[in-house]
Amino acid sequence: MKTEKIKLSEIAYARSGDKGDGSNVGIAAYTNEGYEILRRELTAARVKQHFAGIALGDVDRYEAPNMLALNFILHDSLGGGGSESLKTDAQGKTHGIGLLRMEIEVPVGVKLK
């Protein structure tokens, strides 16, 4: 099977926000085929690896198939969170589009958008 390298932004959209001293990153696919790719590729371990420069704690993973979505909690990703944080992105507002930058291998010719 021929594959190609694409960015997650080509098959999914995302939103993130703060959750205490962590952030949540929700990501949803445009198509059922895209959702299967997300489910397969986006393990908690891979997302933790992607955010290694941001999330210092564990990563939790949840599925919401009705929205073709996955939800990740990035623990300890805000430098303390709330008004404690010294970070520019103290609320994790940009973590969603940060996940969409991830590159993955997908089969050529699958309906993704």
Next chain:
Amino acid sequence: MPSSRSPVLVANGQGFWGDSPLGPLRLVREGPLHYLTLDYLAEVTMSIMQKQKRRDPNAGFATDFVKMLERVLPLCMEKGVRIVANAGGVNPSACRRACAEVVRKLKLPGVKIGVIEGDDILARLPELIASGEEFKNLDTGEPLSKVLQSVECANVYIGAFPIAEALSKGAHIVIAGRCTDPALLGGPLVYEFGWRPEDTEKLAAATVAGHIIECGPQCTGGNYSNWRDVPNLAKIGYPIAECREDGSFVITKHEGTGGLVDTKTVASQLLYEMGDPKRYIGPDIVADFTSIQMKQDGRDRVRVTGVRGAPATPTYKVSIAYRKGYKAQGQLTIAGPDAVEKAKLCADVVFERLAMDNCNFAPEERLVELIGTGVCHAGIVNNADPVEVVLRIGVKSMDEKKVARFGYEIAPLVTSGPPGVTGFAGGRPAPAEIIAYWPALIQKNKIQTNVTVEEVQL
């Protein structure tokens, strides 16, 4: 008593304290509406208000709301739009007095203002702890006694029923303190449709609808990954939920407004601040977000059905804020060439000079960011040599004097650092108190809300 009108139109015109004043104004002016909800509170907001109240017993609420009321109330009264806002902060009765002043100034007859109290448990904390409530931190498990002396405010997230009670007593304006954001929509529906606490699925649906609209235009195309697809962001329409007695609803916006309502913009907001999607816990219900079914129902209309839920838990969530030292942040712009190298030197110089004056910050008490190199997506992208960077330095400490001393070493870099340092604006960074958040639970039977509705005498 079920409502004669269906659907009931509930809009949100204010996603947070600081949102645009155009939101509520345009919602009331540009189309039909039954309820205008306005969300003014965040965790940090409550502690700011508590400080204001300590200085002035007539302060401690969202003053923006009172200003807003002066602009929207005449049209709301004319069109029969009732207003529900969590603008009361830590002083809902003072907020009522300020709103009553506005009503008198506008000379509007027959306006009734409802106030919900009982969420503020700051004064009751010792008594509640003595009765066995530990207020264990939901993140760390530590008991509140550890920081009790530093607590600034403590408020219970109340639900839809006290708001419905205020509406049933005829309030045109309902002022709540700390209620959940979705309850601002749930209250009107409980009142209109006569829902009861055991109407699990309907309350779950109302919680979902409330969650979708609570951040205003974040469900109508704002902050959306496909931002190029969103027409006319400047005129973005704030969200309206058209709600029916069976719990189904349509998310839409006024005709002719900008923005975009489709299943993806709505799903984006459903994903916002989500934890376990099967257990979205509110005061009245536990909603299952994996049960939500969405369908496009014409242009800029998304129909939502099928929401399931489980009965409420025996506890309320409590929002507690406590003092945890001070912080300050300063920034400078460093022009290239060699912007990154020079910015790093500037940061080193700041901390070396502070150390020369016996002002030391541990690694966990300082943060240096070179904005332009990829700080938001650190480890994902990196621009090693941008043509210019913004150097942002932050420190924190329990010692206010140390944090204040830090502020003196930012501007001097303009004349005593490498070349190309500029952009020192906004004055010397001053210490700001850190207000930390302590999420906890309390048994519901310890909380009694009190709803009063009074007509404003002109």
